[in-house]
Amino acid sequence: MKKSILHCTVISPMFSYGNQKVELRPSELKGLMRYIYRIANHQSRTELLYEAEGKRFGDAEKYASPVRMQMKMLDEKQVRQSLMLHKEAPDRNPRMLNFSAGTTFEIIIRTLSGTDIEGITHECYKDHVILSLVLGGLGKRTRRGRGCVTIAELNKNNQQLLFWVTEQLNTINEKNSSGGTPPYKNEKGEIVVAADLTKLQRPIIEKIKLGKEIKDIHVFLQSVDQASHNIKRYPPQCVQNRKYATGFAFGGRFASSVIVSVTQTSDGIFPIYTYVKAIYNGVALDSAYEERNEFIDLVEEGAH
Numbered sequence: 341m342k343k344s345i346l347h348c349t350v351i352s353p354m355f356s357y358g359n360q361k362v363e364l365r366p367s368e369l370k371g372l373m374r375y376i377y378r379i380a381n382h383q384s385r386t387e388l389l390y391e392a393e394g395k396r397f398g399d400a401e402k403y404a405s406p407v408r409m410q411m412k413m414l415d416e417k418q419v420r421q422s423l424m425l426h427k428e429a430p431d432r433n434p435r436m437l438n439f440s441a442g443t444t445f446e447i448i449i450r451t452l453s454g455t456d457i458e459g460i461t462h463e464c465y466k467d468h469v470i471l472s473l474v475l476g477g478l479g480k481r482t483r484r485g486r487g488c489v490t491i492a493e494l495n496k497n498n499q500q501l502l503f504w505v506t507e508q509l510n511t512i513n514e515k516n517s518s519g520g521t522p523p524y525k526n527e528k529g530e531i532v533v534a535a536d537l538t539k540l541q542r543p544i545i546e547k548i549k550l551g552k553e554i555k556d557i558h559v560f561l562q563s564v565d566q567a568s569h570n571i572k573r574y575p576p577q578c579v580q581n582r583k584y585a586t587g588f589a590f591g592g593r594f595a596s597s598v599i600v601s602v603t604q605t606s607d608g609i610f611p612i613y614t615y616v617k618a619i620y621n622g623v624a625l626d627s628a629y630e631e632r633n634e635f636i637d638l639v640e641e642g643a644h
Contacts, residue, residue, distance in 0.1 A: 341450055341451070342450065342451045342452075342462040343448065343449065343450050344449045344466045345446050345447070345448050345449075346447040346470065346492075347444070347492040347493065348445050348446070348447060348473070349442065349443070349444050349489060349490050350417075350440065350442065350443040350444075350445075350488075350489055351441055351489060351490050351602055351604060351609060352485055352486055352487065352557055352561065353421055353438040353439070353440055353441070353486055353561075354443070354477070354478055354479045354488075354489075355436055355438045355479040355480040355486060356368060356439065356479035357480075361437075362439055364411040364439075364445055364478075366409045366410060368479070369472070369473075369478060370397065370405075370409065372477075372478065372482075373469065373472045374393060375472075375476070376468070376471060376475055377397070377468070378542075379544055380508075380512045380544075380545055381512055381513060381516070382540065382544065383515075383516050384539055386542070392515065395460070396460055406452065408450040408451070409448065409469075410448040410450075411446070411448075412445060413444075415443060415444045417440045417441075419437070419438065420435040421440075422435050422436070423481055424565050425558075425565045425566075426568075426569050427565075441557060449462070449465055449466055449469060464511070467508055467511075468508070470493070470494050471505065474491075474501070474603050475505075475612065477489070477601060483595070483596050483599045483600060484561075484568060485561050485564050485602050485611065488601055490603070496606065497606045498529075498605050498610065501603070501605050502531055502548075503526055505531060505548065506531050509524040510522040510523065521535075529549065529550070530547055531547060531549070532546075532547045533546050533547060540617065541622060542617070543595075543597070543618075543619065544616065545614060545615070545617075546615040546617050546629075547615045548613065548614050549612075550610045550611070551610060551611035551612070551636070551639070551640055552610070552643070553607070553608040553609065553610055554609045554643065555644075557602070559643055560639075560643040563639050563641075563642030563643040564600055564639050564643075566642055567638035568586065568587065571587075571635045571638065585597045585598075585625040585626035585631050586632060594620055597617065597618035598613055598614065598615055598632040599614040600612075600613060613636055615629065
């Protein structure tokens with residue numbers, strides 16, 4: 341049995357629930373890990389993607405999960421807060437208990453010795469847990485900066501973090517590579533996709549960038565919520581026929597194609613924006629990033 345422990349501190353409100361109470365849930369973390377694996381992976385054949393995912397994380401038919409995870413609370417801090425900070429209506433936006441900033445917990449990762457599958461080692465699982473928590477959060481409203489944590493074992497500055505994330509994304513794609521240019525590269529302080537994504541008709545990471553340093557997490561989250569509200573009410577000129585890449589499409593519900601997370605480096609606390617290819621019923625939305633760029637500009641302006 342191989343074992344690693346990650347030491348985590350909550351940096352934005354975590355609305356994670358189980359059995360009607362706030363609770364750390366390993367199943368939520370595993371779900372996040374699966375999602376990040378899918379949107380980072382450039383495998384064009386979905387049956388091969390699901391096969392690889394099953395080997396890595398387990399599935400209901402063929403593969404048992406080779407990794408076991410436990411989450412252990414260390415110092416619990418709970419407060420009541422509205423989930424969305426731009427709404428005052430208590431009936432539609434009630435104050436909810438959450439794990440507040442400063443809550444600390446451990447993630448214990450265990451893999452059986454000798455169970456490495458196709459080069460997927462214990463360290464690979466550990467790195468993927470960290471990558472998932474850099475790019476996403478746990479609980480409700482995680483695409484809008486909630487449920488984010490800092491990890492003591494990830495001791496890097498901004499540039500080192502971007503290079504490390506690039507390396508992790510390319511490691512996921514090693515099986516898909518023919519030895520040519522890696523699909524992700526670090527350029528001008530951003531992680532960008534070097535591969536052709538036109539054949540991939542599913543959500544896939546297009547680019548990742550850091551925003552300006554966050555001085556007050558509450559002010560930042562207020563700005564995120566207000567920007568989300570405003571871009572739906574007053575969509576940019578590029579949006580037509582109600583194709584909202586940041587939350588709605590053709591008048592229906594649509595998962596936002598820009599994920600707002602919060603991460604901590606040795607340089608401070610920063611937002612990290614992940615652009616995910618927006619596909620709705622086979623139609624690509626916001627292919628030139630106009631709406632998502634405008635949304636992020638609104639967030640950054642409101643937070644500083």
